[in-house]
Amino acid sequence: MSNKQILEQQIKAQGEIVRKYKAAKESKEKIAEEVAKLLELKAKLNEDESPQAGSQKFTLKTPKGTRDFSPEQMAVRSSVLNKIISVFKKHGAETIDTPIFELKEVLTGKYGEDSKLIYDLKDQGGEILSLRYDLTVPFARYLAMNKITNIKRYHIAKVYRRDNPSIARGRYREFYQCDFDIAGAYDAMIPDAECVKIVYEILEILGMDQFVIKLNHRLLLDGLFEACGVPKDKFRSICSAVDKLDKSPWEEVKREMVEEKGLSESVADQIGEYVQLNGKEELVEKLLKDERLTKSKSAVEGLEAMKLILHYCDIYGTSDKVSFDLSLARGLDYYTGIIYEAVLVGGDASGDPESSVGSIAGGGRYDNLVGMFDSKHKQVPCVGVSIGVERIFAVLEAKYAATNTKIRTTDIQVYVATAQKNLVEERMKLCRQLWDEGFKVEHSYKKNPKLLAQLQHCEEYSIPLAVILGESEIQKGVVKLREVTSRAEVEVSRTQLPDEIRKRLQNYCLNGSA
């Protein structure tokens, strides 16, 4: 314990002595003597105030780009996460967890130039560690390390990026990722189509039903670049230019290709003919007849894959929201097959047609990542999806704020109140009885709380029922049972109370109030 803490404890103890002497109406001399001691201690504390010992010498805040979550925010978060987990479980996913940090070498070489955003731990002797940047690389490390060749797992956990966060746009340095992946050597597009189904079900269950799931294929993009005459070493950079088409018009993307990336204008124009296309099966069929494209083996392979997944989407009932979109490129380098991205369109769940949160889920196939961790480069093919839960939280929080929705942060069913003084033990006895019956119950931690304060607490926390005890009720063996919203009260015998509460809670849930 620091000197300062010891001093503060001494001051507190001394303050109590002073208060007690005063309350006990001790002699003025005696009180003055103790007050002097108190002042001496306080003076000593002020002397001791140094940055090390102190507390208020720095601004109280959370680290840049991070935040605390209040009970209201946590209630929204757990409701969303529980719904998402229910969909993952509906499809048979298990869950795993990995440490928040990894050996730095595990992350090295996986994120390209974004590696600069990785948080490193200080070298305090021992291993060199970094905070995880996503859940995909730790997942691949887990598979390779444990020689797991097939698993269907979800992982919901925080990841860390030393970005310059645009907090207004809901981007933070610490944020949740919510990933579902299927690892294993399976047949074409069967797991891939289920990932699309899962995104579809999640957005539906969250009430965000105005969305499109864009699909594309890495091989088709590569083949398209090849067919248009993009030099092989420019594939990645042209790909990342195409990826901007969701935010920028073609003219701007073309300018980047020609002026910054040195593509000839005619090549760029050819690309432009394709990447602005989107549609369904009929577009696949059209492109399969395109003479230029079909010269590329890779493009044909991509188109055949697209045809198959669109057919499976039909069977799984997701076609109404699926769009084959040649502009979808996605930034991450490790994708090797199908890629997809869900975007909210039109009026989103916040009811604000203007609000655009953009991509709300995305993923794809990455067949080569696990092999990077295996000493024999043994591959485990993977396909997965990441749900953009932070954006979903932001949309819902905005919606609740706009509609003044009250969010319950506790599950309390019954509040036990007393109407007179000196009944704290009676309250405790009744709480115990109700806890033992399985109810969620609380009461005031004050000995003699005011009835009004107790009832206000019930309203503030949207507690459906209050049980009120007074002297006369105790003598008669009854309680007053109050419905908090209607403020209606009935007298109920103590023995009948549990059944009466159960009955009313059932009605309360059926009527769905609060």
Added chain:
Amino acid sequence: MSNKQILEQQIKAQGEIVRKYKAAKESKEKIAEEVAKLLELKAKLNEDESPQAGSQKFTLKTPKGTRDFSPEQMAVRSSVLNKIISVFKKHGAETIDTPIFELKEVLTGKYGEDSKLIYDLKDQGGEILSLRYDLTVPFARYLAMNKITNIKRYHIAKVYRRDNPSIARGRYREFYQCDFDIAGAYDAMIPDAECVKIVYEILEILGMDQFVIKLNHRLLLDGLFEACGVPKDKFRSICSAVDKLDKSPWEEVKREMVEEKGLSESVADQIGEYVQLNGKEELVEKLLKDERLTKSKSAVEGLEAMKLILHYCDIYGTSDKVSFDLSLARGLDYYTGIIYEAVLVGGDASGDPESSVGSIAGGGRYDNLVGMFDSKHKQVPCVGVSIGVERIFAVLEAKYAATNTKIRTTDIQVYVATAQKNLVEERMKLCRQLWDEGFKVEHSYKKNPKLLAQLQHCEEYSIPLAVILGESEIQKGVVKLREVTSRAEVEVSRTQLPDEIRKRLQNYCLNGSA
């Protein structure tokens, strides 16, 4: 993307070309040409192998003192945490979350000499950060920062300590804490007694019903030291010697007091008379008549508090497991009032009477911590408890291993299987129908899986029901519905299937198999 990754992709693509050419029985020359390209690429990869580009140059492991959690471990963990959360919620707790790291200054001066165990982040420009060491200090920072004067919250999250972990004893560098705290200026012992009740309910609900909750009071310990003549500046170090009485005999603790901490033998003996006592109300009454002790105001105050909480424990029905134990001292400096600790005794839940996991929950009152963060030292009194979930997980995992208990890692209710080839789309259609009905369903991701492999999957994952489709069933509009454990099969019409599944799942749950 690193050169290596590009190379690997190229090798993979080239390998596919070779395979296809072979399959298509292309000319030997053509194949040889492509094989040569492949070998060239592979040679290039070997040249490029450097520690930066490589993967297999370091041992694949998690950082020291950390581990991954498998689906089985996660299933045990979430079942335990859900039970604990249900108790917290039964008592009206809200939940909050705070970032995994804090400004280093927030943690400074809170953990005494254990500060050396704090993980610091590397200075990458900007703020100096450390990983959180517990959840209590971030909670106090949260209260002070947001000027919250009363809240009842739980927080379940990971904390970090650069300890030399004794993994055999279940201690790690990354581990879960599971805290419940009541902050607010309330009346004596009312929230404190509820914390004891919560520990009691949690250990009962987890089936760990052989436990004792030891109670003591910081003021009584201080008063006892004072009454026995311990110099004030030795209170803390003598306290930490007393704290060892749960593991060491009195003689050893006494030796530490006398030889290491310089206490006179007679003072140590006087302490020994007290700290080996434990009991209930009668011990409080006895000590309240003890002439030496009652000379200390602080001791009397502690005893009065103890009397009150024991009385409240009676009312709350926790007395059978509660013991007033003067040897309980607890290490943390910030406690200012009641302290408690739950220990498993006799045969624990693992069924092994010899196994001793020691303390499984602990806490106490800390009225001065929040004030350390407030610029005006405004205090928010707090009392809380921390459930030792890692030890609980370890006990349960040992129990399940000893009893060969199979742990389900998924919730799948129905597996859709096919008995012949070329029925993948029929499987997918049926899965979609059952998903739409709300069932948890999966099927093989292979186009033509063997029936035996499909049924083995059901047994491995303890899936209760399998639906088997064959050509003849499809023509008749029926399926075979199989109970996986009994292997009994019945034919059910497609239209009756959902109801039939619901009925059987209900029976399955009632019989509680698997």
